[in-house]
Every structure is written in C-alpha cells, then in structure tokens.
Amino acid sequence: xxxxxxxxxxxxxxxxxxxxxxxxxxxxxxxxxxxxxxxxxxxxxxxxxxxxxxxxxxxxxxxxxxxxxxxxxxxxxxxxxxxxxxxxxxxxxxxxxxxxxxxxxxxxxxxxxxxxxxxxxxxxxxxxxxxxxxxxxxxxxxxxxxxxxxxxxxxxxxxxxxxxxxxxxxxxxxxxxxxxxxxxxxxxxxxxxxxxxxxxxxxxxxxxxxxxxxxxxxxxxxxxxxxxxxxxxxxxxxxxxxxxxxxxxxxxxxxxxxxxxxxxxxxxxxxxxxxxxxxxxxxxxxxxxxxxxxxxxxxxxxxxxxxxxxxxxxxxxxxxxxxxxxxxxxxxxxxx
Amino acid sequence: xxxxxxxxxxxxxxxxxxxxxxxxxxxxxxxxxxxxxxxxxxxxxxxxxxxxxxxxxxxxxxxxxxxxxxxxxxxxxxxxxxxxxxxxxxxxxxxxxxxxxxxxxxxxxxxxxxxxxxxxxxxxxxxxxxxxxxxxxxxxxxxxxxxxxxxxxxxxxxxxxxxxxxxxxxxxxxxxxxxxxxxxxxxxxxxxxxxxxxxxxxxxxxxxxxxxxxxxxxxxxxxxxxxxxxxxxxxxxxxxxxxxxxxxxxxxxxxxxxxxxxxxxxxxxxxxxxxxxxxxxxxxxxx
Amino acid sequence: xxxxxxxxxxxxxxxxxxxxxxxxxxxxxxxxxxxxxxxxxxxxxxxxxxxxxxxxxxxxxxxxxxxxxxxxxxxxxxxxxxxxxxxxxxxxxxxxxxxxxxxxxxxxxxxxxxxxxxx
Numbered sequence: 001x002x003x004x005x006x007x008x009x010x011x012x013x014x015x016x017x018x019x020x021x022x023x024x025x026x027x028x029x030x031x032x033x034x035x036x037x038x039x040x041x042x043x044x045x046x047x048x049x050x051x052x053x054x055x056x057x058x059x060x061x062x063x064x065x066x067x068x069x070x071x072x073x074x075x076x077x078x079x080x081x082x083x084x085x086x087x088x089x090x091x092x093x094x095x096x097x098x099x100x101x102x103x104x105x106x107x108x109x110x111x112x113x114x115x116x117x118x119x120x121x122x123x124x125x126x127x128x129x130x131x132x133x134x135x136x137x138x139x140x141x142x143x144x145x146x147x148x149x150x151x152x153x154x155x156x157x158x159x160x161x162x163x164x165x166x167x168x169x170x171x172x173x174x175x176x177x178x179x180x181x182x183x184x185x186x187x188x189x190x191x192x193x194x195x196x197x198x199x200x201x202x203x204x205x206x207x208x209x210x211x212x213x214x215x216x217x218x219x220x221x222x223x224x225x226x227x228x229x230x231x232x233x234x235x236x237x238x239x240x241x242x243x244x245x246x247x248x249x250x251x252x253x254x255x256x257x258x259x260x261x262x263x264x265x266x267x268x269x270x271x272x273x274x275x276x277x278x279x280x281x282x283x284x285x286x287x288x289x290x291x292x293x294x295x296x297x298x299x300x301x302x303x304x305x306x307x308x309x310x311x312x313x314x315x316x317x318x319x320x321x322x323x324x325x326x327x328x329x330x331x332x333x334x335x336x
Numbered sequence: 337x338x339x340x341x342x343x344x345x346x347x348x349x350x351x352x353x354x355x356x357x358x359x360x361x362x363x364x365x366x367x368x369x370x371x372x373x374x375x376x377x378x379x380x381x382x383x384x385x386x387x388x389x390x391x392x393x394x395x396x397x398x399x400x401x402x403x404x405x406x407x408x409x410x411x412x413x414x415x416x417x418x419x420x421x422x423x424x425x426x427x428x429x430x431x432x433x434x435x436x437x438x439x440x441x442x443x444x445x446x447x448x449x450x451x452x453x454x455x456x457x458x459x460x461x462x463x464x465x466x467x468x469x470x471x472x473x474x475x476x477x478x479x480x481x482x483x484x485x486x487x488x489x490x491x492x493x494x495x496x497x498x499x500x501x502x503x504x505x506x507x508x509x510x511x512x513x514x515x516x517x518x519x520x521x522x523x524x525x526x527x528x529x530x531x532x533x534x535x536x537x538x539x540x541x542x543x544x545x546x547x548x549x550x551x552x553x554x555x556x557x558x559x560x561x562x563x564x565x566x567x568x569x570x571x572x573x574x575x576x577x578x579x580x581x582x583x584x585x586x587x588x589x590x591x592x593x594x595x596x597x598x599x600x601x602x603x604x605x606x607x608x609x610x611x612x613x614x615x616x617x618x619x620x621x622x623x
Numbered sequence: 624x625x626x627x628x629x630x631x632x633x634x635x636x637x638x639x640x641x642x643x644x645x646x647x648x649x650x651x652x653x654x655x656x657x658x659x660x661x662x663x664x665x666x667x668x669x670x671x672x673x674x675x676x677x678x679x680x681x682x683x684x685x686x687x688x689x690x691x692x693x694x695x696x697x698x699x700x701x702x703x704x705x706x707x708x709x710x711x712x713x714x715x716x717x718x719x720x721x722x723x724x725x726x727x728x729x730x731x732x733x734x735x736x737x738x739x740x741x742x
Binding site: 565568589592595 | 646655657
Binding site: 053 | 337349373378403404582
C-alpha cells in the first residue's frame, strides 16, 4: 500500500526529506498511476528533493500548465458554439477549477470537458455542438439508448479536428441513482465567470462543487481515480468560506451521506494532523481501496476493486434495471 | 515485482520489473556496459506482468505496461520477453518524455555533427544506422533521436538495436557474437534479434551533436537523391514525433529551427552498400 | 440590408508566424495547435494585423469601427470587402465575384481555429 506514501507526501511535503531512493521510485509510480503527479509536483515545488527527481517534477508541472491551457481552449470553443443558444452553460470539475483558478486546479490532470446545461436545452446543445464539429463516439445503438434513457449526460462527443471529448450533463447523477440532486438549483445558483476569454460561462457555487465532487466519487464512480477526486474535495473543503452552509445544501440535494463520508475520508487522508482519527468500518474499506497501489504502481486488492464496480452499478441503477443492463452487456459480450 | 533491473539509456533512466526472470537476465547481459539510474531514482517504471493472473505459469503471456501504457496493447509470448521489455521502454519514452522533442529516427554522429534519418519502418533507416555505427560513425540511436528544445543539439538514445529479418544476417557479419541477444522468431514484425551498440556509443551516450543533415531513406528503389521542401520536412517530422503536440510551443520553436537550418534529402537505394555510398556523398557535400 | 460581419486579428501574443520556404506555419498559443497554411491565409492575417487603429478605412459600413469604441480592440475590425481590397493591392485575385466567397470561407475557417475573431 505505497499510495500511503503518496497521501502522506501530499499531506506533509516536508516529509519528502526522509524518503529513500526506493521510496521515490514508488512515490513517483503511485503518483502517476493515480494521476496526481502534477499535484505532487506543485506540493514539492519548494521542497528539497534529490537531483534526479527535480526534472521529473518540473516536467509534471509544465505538463499540467499545458493541460490547463488546452482544457480552457476546449471550453472556449464550446462557449463559442453554444453562445447563440442563450442558455446557462456551467463548467464542471477540472476545467471549472482551472477557469476559476480554484486550488484543486494546481497541477491537476484535466481529461474531458464536462459541462452542465438545462435538460430542456439538450437537443439544441447537441445540434449546436455537432454543427461546430463534434461527433458521436459510440456507434453502439444499445449504449446510445442506454445513455439517453438512464444517464445524466448525453453520450460522449469528440471533436473531429481537436480529438477532445465533451460530456454534456443535465444533472450530476444518473436519473436511476437513488439520490436526486436538484439540477435546476445547480444552474440557478451557479456563478458567472466574470473575466477573461471564458466570460459568459459559469461554474457551480462553492457548496455545489463539493456536492458534485462527492456525488461523483462516492455515489457514481467505481472509485478509480478516487485519490485524486478526494484531493479535489479536500481542497474545496479547505477553501469553503465559514459563512457557507454546506449541511443544508447537501440535504437539499439528498447527498448528506456521500458528502459526510467524503469529508471524513478527506480529513483522514489529507488534512494535516498528528494521528489520523479512527474511521467507521465502511470508510475504512473505501480508504483501503483508495490506497491499493503497490511500489510498482500496480493495483492490488483486485477482488475489492471488482466489488466496487458492482457497487457502483448497484448505486446508480435499481436492481431490475441493473439486471437488464448486465444481461444486455453479457449477451453482447458472448456474441462477440 | 519478483525480478527487476534499473538502467540509464542516454538522458533517460528506467526500472523494469518482470514476473519472470528470463527477460531481466537478457537485459542484464545486453545492457551490461550501461550505468544504473543516478542516485537510484529512475525516470520511468516499466512492468512486464502476466496478461491474466494464471498466465504467469500456464502459457505465459506478457502484458507490457508501466507509468504509461496502452489499454489495447496485445499480450506477447514469454519467448519474446526481451522485445517486450524494449517495447515497454519505448512506450515510456514515446508517451512520457518531455525533455526533448522525440523524433522517430535513427541517428549517427561524426566529428561532432549528427546525421538524422527518418522514415517508416522498413525504410532501412535502422539497418543503415547500425552499419554506419560499425564503420567509423558513433551510433546515437536506431529508433529515437532527441532534439534539445533549447540548444538545437541532438542527443542520443542508444538502446539495443532492433534488427529485423534480413538485417539480422547483415549485422551478424559485422559485429561480435557476444553483442547479440537471442533470435526471436515470428514476432509481429517477423524475426528480430537485438544488438548492443559498440562500447564507444555507450561510453559517449551523454554527448550531444548539432544536426548537420536530415535524410529520408527508402530501401528497394533505384539510387536517387531528391531535395525535400521545408513544408514537407516539417510535416513529416511532426508525423515522426510522438511528443510534438504534447510539448506545445517549445516543440514548435525547436522543430521550426531544425527545419530551417538542417538540409534535407530523400534518398532511394537498392542495397545497403549503395546507401552507405549515397550517405557519405551527401555528408561530404553538407560540410 | 444586413450589416456585414466584421473581423479582427487575434491578439499578436496569441500567434507565432514562421514562413518556411514553401508554406507558412502558424502556432496558436491558446489552443497549442500548429497550422500549416498557404496563400491567401497569411496575407489575410497580415491585412488584419497591420491595420493601425486610426487608419482611415476604405469604406465605412455600420457601427462598431474600432476607433469609435471606448475600449478599442488590439486591431481594427474589417469587413470581408475591406480585406479583399487590401489583398488586391498585393495579389491578382481575378474576378472579385469569384474571390469574395473564397475569402469569406477562409475567414470563417480562421474564426473556427481562433486565428481571427468576429468583431
């Protein structure tokens, strides 16, 4: 469980002074496997590190700056394509953090562009994006129907020239998931970006950002990339103004349990402390899964991981629907 | 991982872990003259894992991965483990290296100046570089040439030379037997045999050289030399680079400077001896 | 009659332009993309980039001329017709009726790439 080393170094950069050469090899492999190498590189920017580590971290910082620039350009192109529709367009996750210079953005890997739009505007958004050069990724009609019927997003689109993916959401959890976040309130309370080329786009309110990050990590995903998601949550919680009423907002979205769990996990793994507070059993299992990377950057705890894939599906879909989904997938798999 | 080795090739260093001993033993033999990573810290991790947990012993099958990997990489037979390790290192360089512009090219050096040769696989660039490396040139690499983003120099990445099919017997006639790896039959690219570069190429692998000539070789045609326009050179080099896009502006600046300052020719040749004559002729003219 | 679209160059700091012996390379910083372009794209860019803010424009059509704004953009804006006029001083563009839609198409492609903006 050398991801422990990664978590410890992110939490306390000064502890890097005590690392041996094998520790460094393990730390770098774990940071790359968890897509936290850029974040680590910024945390260690002013730390004393061995000479061969310096260029590795410098490369990671340069890469993160380039990633962010490219992500913001992609957001700008979506802005240009959707501007004539006159609807609120909310940036989510990595691109939002970068656009608003929020603290999780520093060194963060940014993959696809995620945006939130009003559900009523989905067809118009789809048409406008396709007119501007985005194309469907999934040629599979079952997957396409599945997305449209049950998911909280359009099937992913990819830009034909720039080769970048956009995920258009109308909510932050699938329609089949038990919690039903208030998508209209996410849009109403979103905050406009007031300066720069992305003026006109919006980001979620500070409390909704935390609700979304926690929902994404604990009520939606299979926990892969979980250490990075949890780092986002740690940063967002640290930056939350004392005047913000997080409990009321999480209750409003029906996300009290995942947000509370995310808070406990973030505090346990990332908050500076002498001795970590003990975690409830179900949190301990998740923490174990989050830290399941060995000194070679390999995933250990495979059975646990499989368990989380099932858990993720079960959370998102009521049982009958789950059976339907798995059977369709299974049949397809066996037809080849 | 049960078996491992760490080594430095040019400016990059690797630690390679394997579920099986054989690929590591072969690397240890062929890379015996190469240094270990500075202070024991490697730039990249490569892993040779069983493609499924039970495929370590039963019909062993290698999945190549590491810091950077391809989700759809085809598993390889254990008999081709050395090739898998080499591919694993190439993969890390191709996807992860950011300190130079990476050109998919072979490269040799003479009198402090570099000759860069690029082309598709089968163009003869690798064999040509291997032959020149035995005939008074320093081999800088048969697969990647590293263009420095600031100085414009080319740096070496002299990993094992990967000889394919007919090139194997060509080089067996030129190099000592103890520099060769096992003959790997029927890989995805035909028969392959690895060759350690000469001792001087390894000893001087940290030395850069200013590029003096760029060639686009093509094997199997009547001898011909054509000048290639800068626009075409630029386009072909961006296609031959795995990290041009990832480097952004520094890559653009370095590559435009290279294209504007290094003369470029396409050369066709029917045989290795013709190729060497053409290269020596163009090299003399480029001085 | 509709007001013609006006265009202006992207800020000079967004672009690096390098002329090779046969084509021109444009590196666009915001998108980190390299474009290989041939005539008349570099010339269109030049026409938009070299127009000083206070230069008298060949024609005046509609509002929004750069010098009248409280916050002037980095470059003056031009209509396709104005760009065509500038280009024809350097080039033989042939029949203006044929050239106009060609230039208009180039302008829209350049907008999509971020090399120029609609004013």
